[in-house]
Structure formats: C-alpha cells, structure tokens
Amino acid sequence: MASLKLWFPAAIALSTTYLANPVRSLDNGVARLPILGYNTWNAYQCDIDEDLMLSTAKLMKDLGLQDAGYNFVNIDDCYAEKNRTANGDIVEDKVRFKGGMKALNKKIHDLGFKTGIYSDSGWFTCAGYPGSYGNELRDATTFSNWGFDYLKYDNCAIPYDEITRVGIVGRYQRMTDALAEVAKTRTQPLVFSLCEWGWNQVWLWGASLGHSWRTTGDIAPKWDSLANIINFNSFITQATDFSGRNDLDMLQLGNGGLTYEESKSHFTAWALMRSPLFIGTNLSAITPDILGILTNKEILAINQDPDVGKSISPFRWGINPDWTSNNTHPAQYWSGPSSYGTVFMLLNTLDTSATLSFNLTESPWIRAGRQYSVRDLWAHTDNGTAVRSITVPRVPPHGVVALLLKDVGDEPSGISPACSVWWQCIDRNGTHVGG
Numbered sequence: 001m002a003s004l005k006l007w008f009p010a011a012i013a014l015s016t017t018y019l020a021n022p023v024r025s026l027d028n029g030v031a032r033l034p035i036l037g038y039n040t041w042n043a044y045q046c047d048i049d050e051d052l053m054l055s056t057a058k059l060m061k062d063l064g065l066q067d068a069g070y071n072f073v074n075i076d077d078c079y080a081e082k083n084r085t086a087n088g089d090i091v092e093d094k095v096r097f098k099g100g101m102k103a104l105n106k107k108i109h110d111l112g113f114k115t116g117i118y119s120d121s122g123w124f125t126c127a128g129y130p131g132s133y134g135n136e137l138r139d140a141t142t143f144s145n146w147g148f149d150y151l152k153y154d155n156c157a158i159p160y161d162e163i164t165r166v167g168i169v170g171r172y173q174r175m176t177d178a179l180a181e182v183a184k185t186r187t188q189p190l191v192f193s194l195c196e197w198g199w200n201q202v203w204l205w206g207a208s209l210g211h212s213w214r215t216t217g218d219i220a221p222k223w224d225s226l227a228n229i230i231n232f233n234s235f236i237t238q239a240t241d242f243s244g245r246n247d248l249d250m251l252q253l254g255n256g257g258l259t260y261e262e263s264k265s266h267f268t269a270w271a272l273m274r275s276p277l278f279i280g281t282n283l284s285a286i287t288p289d290i291l292g293i294l295t296n297k298e299i300l301a302i303n304q305d306p307d308v309g310k311s312i313s314p315f316r317w318g319i320n321p322d323w324t325s326n327n328t329h330p331a332q333y334w335s336g337p338s339s340y341g342t343v344f345m346l347l348n349t350l351d352t353s354a355t356l357s358f359n360l361t362e363s364p365w366i367r368a369g370r371q372y373s374v375r376d377l378w379a380h381t382d383n384g385t386a387v388r389s390i391t392v393p394r395v396p397p398h399g400v401v402a403l404l405l406k407d408v409g410d411e412p413s414g415i416s417p418a419c420s421v422w423w424q425c426i427d428r429n430g431t432h433v434g435g
C-alpha cells in the first residue's frame with residue numbers, strides 16, 4: 001500500500017504534464033525535411049579522428065554527394081576524453097582531435113557542410129565515454145560552442161530510478177529543454193536526433209522532443225536486417241511528417257553485405273518512408289554503382305519534398321495476408337502522396353524473381369475513373385499511361401520498383417467492369433451489377 005501511495009502522486013503529475021503538452025512536432029526552424037549526411041559509427045566505430053572527418057567531408061564533395069544534398073558530416077561515439085575536465089566539461093580526445101573540435105568544425109563548415117555530434121541520456125555513452133545525464137545544459141552549451149549543428153542522443157548507462165524519477169521520455173526531455181535554452185544564444189537550434197532504439201513506443205512521443213527518432217535497434221548490412229526494419233516501420237508510418245520522423249537507421253550501401261538490387265531496395269524504402277539518410281559505409285571504398293543509387297535525384301526529390309511530408313504506407317501486403325507482421329517478408333505494395341504525384345514502391349521480398357501487379361485504386365491516393373502517366377524512378381524513363389492496373393514482370397529477388405504516377409485525365413470510356421471496386425457496384429436503377 002505504501003508503494004501505491006508513493007506511486008499515485010507521481011503518476012498524476014506526469015499525466016498532467018502530458019495533458020498540458022499534447023504531442024506536437026518540434027517545429028523550431030530546423031530539420032523540417034529529413035537530414036541527409038554521413039555518420040562515422042557503422043564504418044569506423046571508435047577508430048575516428050579529425051583527419052577522417054575532414055577527408056570524409058572532402059570525399060563527399062568530390063563524389064558529388066554534397067551536390068546531391070548530403071550536407072551533414074556527423075561524428076558518433078568515442079570523440080571525447082574518458083574524463084570530464086575539473087570544471088565538469090566534456091573535452092575532445094587530445095590525441096585524435098588535437099586541433100580541437102572548434103577548429104575542425106570551422107574547416108568542415110568552410111567546405112559547405114554542417115556537422116553533428118553525439119552524446120547519451122545516461123551516465124556514459126554506449127562506448128563508455130561521458131554521457132550527458134545531469135550535465136545536459138553544460139554539454140549542449142559545449143556542443144554549441146564547438147560549432148555543431150546536430151546532436152544524436154543515445155540511450156546507454158541509465159541512472160537508477162531513485163536518481164532520475166522519470167522514464168525515458170523524461171531523460172530525453174531534459175536534453176530537449178537544454179537545447180531550447182542554448183538555442184536562445186544561436187541563430188538556429190541544434191537538430192535533435194533521438195537514438196533510443198524504439199523503446200517505449202517512441203513514435204508516440206518522439207515528435208514533441210526531437211526531429212527524428214530511431215524505431216529499431218542497429219541496422220546490419222544484410223537483407224534480413226533490412227526486411228526486419230521495413231516490416232517494423234510498415235506499421236507506424238503515420239508518425240512521420242514534417243519536422244519529426246521515424247529514423248530507420250543508417251544506409252548500409254556499398255560494403256559488400258548487400259546485392260545491387262538489395263541496395264536499391266534499401267535506399268528506396270528509406271528515402272520514400274522519409275527517413276533521415278545517413279551514409280554509414282566507407283566512402284573510400286564506394287563503387288560507381290552504389291554512388292549512382294545514393295544520388296538518385298528523382299527519389300531524393302521525394303524524400304526532400306517541400307510540400308508533402310508523409311511516408312509511403314503499404315496498401316497490400318502481397319504474399320502474406322494484410323497486416324501480417326513478418327520479419328523476413330514485409331509488405332510488398334506501398335504508395336504515398338507527394339507534390340509530384342503518387343509514388344509507389346513494389347518490393348519483391350522473395351528469393352526468386354517475381355511478377356508484381358496491382359490495381360491503381362488499391363492506393364488511396366489514386367482517383368477512380370482516371371488514367372495516370374507512369375515514371376520509372378530507377379530506369380529514369382516515362383513508361384506510358386496506366387489504366388486501371390500495372391504489372392511489372394521479372395522483378396529480381398529482393399528487388400524494388402519505384403514509380404511516380406501523375407493524373408493525366410479521364411480513363412477511356414466503356415471500360416469493364418464499370419467500377420474499379422466491382423463488388424460494390426450498383427446501377428442507378430438499384431440493380432447490383434458487381435460480381
């Protein structure tokens with residue numbers, strides 16, 4: 001009973017906070033659109049230094065990635081000394097970042113990029129460096145003074161409950177508040193990227209605290225990992241819009257783990273689900289094929305659509321019944337709105353080549369009785385006009401089809417059946433005509 005009594009006032013206080021602050025997007029002038037850039041973790045883990053950061057920025061420029069829109073160069077874990085200074089400040093590793101973060105940021109900014117840094121909502125980062133719990137404002141100030149534009153915030157080394165008296169939401173709220181405070185001294189706030197691995201249904205609360213939130217654990221460069229992430233996110237696409245979005249984790253293209261077709265599927269799904277796009281592979285080893293995928297202008301344009309912020313969503317699961325959650329065989333038929341037209345993604349989740357086919361009006365973004373021009377976003381060709389349905393033969397194993405459909409007027413008259421949803425069709429005289 002004693003513990004119940006203790007529990008009640010806290011619960012009431014918390015729910016009052018929620019009522020006073022209904023979930024809304026963190027629309028504070030930055031990251032309205034998904035951020036595109038590079039992050040060091042997946043390729044380098046702790047093996048990072050200032051030369052790597054600078055050479056990565058130069059490579060992004062030389063490879064045309066900056067021109068394609070990848071304009072953030074982000075440091076992940078392991079940049080700091082293990083101990084704070086006597087004053088309590090985080091300090092950069094004196095050997096690997098000997099010139100200091102401020103000077104490094106200046107050089108990278110001079111190349112036309114923005115920069116991102118990393119910390120953690122607990123005592124330590126995941127690799128054991130200082131975390132920001134209890135030092136949120138101090139660290140946000142440090143990151144801002146160093147010249148960073150972006151903070152990724154991890155979820156390792158959580159203090160005891162009797163110390164925090166809040167859950168994961170409260171721990172992230174502390175840094176949101178600190179960043180808001182620091183923003184008063186800057187021309188623009190830092191972008192805030194929540195890396196809480198999908199805990200406690202972050203898609204329900206993340207939008208009020210940050211610009212993106214990780215919905216799953218870390219990605220691995222293999223098809224199973226992609227299929228798992230796509231399946232999971234297929235059920236929460238509504239959480240994504242301007243200023244706040246599901247973060248599907250880094251792009252793992254070009255390190256040998258994925259086939260060319262899988263790499264195309266990876267990029268298509270991430271971009272059209274409007275995820276942030278951070279390249280996580282070794283740029284020195286990147287091939288022209290992979291570079292071609294990463295710089296697909298037509299697909300990037302939809303990811304960066306200034307007027308429509310929504311993700312694509314499945315309209316039919318395909319080989320599995322609708323709403324099946326299956327880690328290896330996610331939904332196959334997806335569509336979504338964009339200001340350029342209705343975008344479709346067809347995924348062949350099988351290990352063999354397959355024919356994929358759909359009726360246009362299965363997508364809620366398509367009008368019945370109209371015909372549509374078809375743009376193939378990978379072949380970069382106009383593929384004629386679609387009436388009623390589209391069939392794509394021979395989609396390779398784990399391959400993808402990305403199409404943009406534009407309304408080009410009424411469909412030809414006299415098409416049978418008279419309704420695309422035939423079973424509901426009724427003549428004006430009351431006779432049911434649909435089979």
Ligand SMILES: *[C@@H]1O[C@H](CO)[C@@H](O)[C@H](O)[C@H]1NC(C)=O
Pocket residue numbers: 082083
């Ligand atoms: C870092 O801090 C720990 C814990 O306070 C202390 O034991 C250690 O000696 C410090 N290391 C250095 C290099 O100052």
Ligand SMILES: *[C@@H]1O[C@H](CO)[C@@H](O)[C@H](O)[C@H]1NC(C)=O
Pocket residue numbers: 043044282283284285
């Ligand atoms: C990155 O790729 C280059 C070129 O292939 C190679 O020399 C280097 O060892 C790679 N670095 C890592 C960390 O894989």
Ligand SMILES: *[C@@H]1O[C@H](CO)[C@@H](O)[C@H](O)[C@H]1NC(C)=O
Pocket residue numbers: 319320326327328329
């Ligand atoms: C996932 O879907 C595939 C294709 O229908 C099926 O073969 C497999 O058994 C399913 N996996 C699970 C765990 O149900």
Ligand SMILES: *[C@@H]1O[C@H](CO)[C@@H](O)[C@H](O)[C@H]1NC(C)=O
Pocket residue numbers: 358359362417420422
């Ligand atoms: C597509 O339309 C045809 C013709 O009306 C109908 O027979 C078929 O069941 C539809 N398929 C789907 C998946 O809705």
Ligand SMILES: *[C@@H]1O[C@H](CO)[C@@H](O)[C@H](O)[C@H]1NC(C)=O
Pocket residue numbers: 376379381382383392401
């Ligand atoms: C569109 O046309 C191009 C060029 O003929 C072809 O390579 C591509 O496979 C077509 N796309 C679809 C979805 O049929």
Ligand SMILES: *[C@@H]1O[C@H](CO)[C@@H](O)[C@H](O)[C@H]1NC(C)=O
Pocket residue numbers: 427429430431433
């Ligand atoms: C009602 O419409 C149906 C379907 O077009 C037609 O077959 C039938 O003759 C019509 N009935 C009358 C009374 O007009």
